[in-house]
Amino acid sequence: MTDETLPCEACGETVPRDAATRRETMGSLDPTKWQTLCCPTCGARLKTVFVGGE
Numbered sequence: 486m487t488d489e490t491l492p493c494e495a496c497g498e499t500v501p502r503d504a505a506t507r508r509e510t511m512g513s514l515d516p517t518k519w520q521t522l523c524c525p526t527c528g529a530r531l532k533t534v535f536v537g538g539e
């Protein structure tokens with residue numbers, strides 16, 4: 486369990502990681518291993534996270 490938050494540089498929101506919108510990554514990264522977390526308010530990309538490999 487995590488209470489990590491991600492600051493959005495685009496709109497100034499602080500987004501709890503669990504509330505961020507998940508999208509497939511851009512480019513050639515494997516979408517089963519990598520996801521992009523996006524701001525639910527403005528849609529800006531916050532962070533690309535590794536979700537696979539366990």
Ligand SMILES: [Zn+2]
Nearest residue numbers: 493496524527
């Ligand atoms: Zn935002």
